[in-house]
Amino acid sequence: NAGVTQTPKFQVLKTxxxxxxxxxxxxNHEYMSWYRQDPGMGLRLxxxxxxxxxxxxxxxxxxxxxxRSTTEDFPLRLLSAAPSQTSVYFCASSGGGSYYxxxxxxxxxxxxx
Amino acid sequence: SQQGEEDPQALSIQEGENATMNCSxxxxxxxxxxxxxxxxxxxxxxxxxxSNEREKHSGRLRVTLDTSKKSSSLLITASRAADTASxxxxxxxxxxxxQLTFGSGTQLTVLP
Numbered sequence: 001n002a003g004v005t006q007t008p009k010f011q012v013l014k015t016x017x018x019x020x021x022x023x024x025x026x027x028n029h030e031y032m033s034w035y036r037q038d039p040g041m042g043l044r045l046x047x048x049x050x051x052x053x054x055x056x057x058x059x060x061x062x063x064x065x066x067x068r069s070t071t072e073d074f075p076l077r078l079l080s081a082a083p084s085q086t087s088v089y090f091c092a093s094s095g096g097g098s099y100y101x102x103x104x105x106x107x108x109x110x111x112x113x
Numbered sequence: 114s115q116q117g118e119e120d121p122q123a124l125s126i127q128e129g130e131n132a133t134m135n136c137s138x139x140x141x142x143x144x145x146x147x148x149x150x151x152x153x154x155x156x157x158x159x160x161x162x163x164s165n166e167r168e169k170h171s172g173r174l175r176v177t178l179d180t181s182k183k184s185s186s187l188l189i190t191a192s193r194a195a196d197t198a199s200x201x202x203x204x205x206x207x208x209x210x211x212q213l214t215f216g217s218g219t220q221l222t223v224l225p
Contacts, residue, residue, distance in 0.1 A: 004155075031211045033211075033212075033213075035215075040217065041217050041218075042201050042203075042215030042216050042217045042218055043156070043201070043203075043213075043215040044215070045212065045213065045214070048211075048212060058212070059214070090155055090156065092156075094211045098210075100143075100144055100146070100161060100205065100210045100211055101146060101158040101161055102146075102156075102158060102211065102213065103158070104148075104155035104156040104157070105155055106154065106155045107154070107155050
């Protein structure tokens with residue numbers, strides 16, 4: 001199993017540009033989520049999904065969109081990038097039932113100039 | 114807002130010593146989890162403790178949970194240089210067992 005994969009690993013955007021961060025998992029997990037991590041801080045939840053076709057907002061959703069058309073994929077879209085969105089973005093997935101631990105991808109380091 | 118707050122922010126010890134990190138949180142939880150993050154990498158799940166549990170062990174890790182004080186501690190025994198990493202506690206609220214809120218982490222350095 002590849003686990004949780006994220007692409008790209010690094011990205012530089014100009015203010016106002018849009019892009020999509022890709023996330024995929026091959027563990028058949030229902031729950032997927034996106035976090036951002038700023039320097040010296042813990043992770044903050046952006047959006048999450050409890051299954052295909054179902055998404056909801058986390059703590060810091062503004063400026064980001066998500067969709068979940070398949071169990072495997074959970075892309076994160078930046079609509080109009082701003083310097084405040086410079087961060088490291090992590091995708092995670094979690095299985096069903098009482099298995100609450102989350103599996104994280106390697107992260108995407110995004111810089112907005 | 115950060116639900117969990119770790120203490121200390123940074124900890125430096127010698128190889129073979131024990132390392133203790135503490136986490137405090139504010140609201141009722143379903144479970145509390147600890148994660149490790151090596152520099153420049155993703156987070157790795159270490160251990161989960163449910164709100165009705167008081168202590169759990171996994172290898173060299175021991176986690177305690179005191180729901181009356183809204184606090185948890187992570188003990189790493191006989192530390193190794195490879196344990197050098199940032200450690201985060203994460204809490205899941207009642208009714209949303211997977212919606213994690215992370216603390217700001219403890220940076221552990223184990224000196225050989």
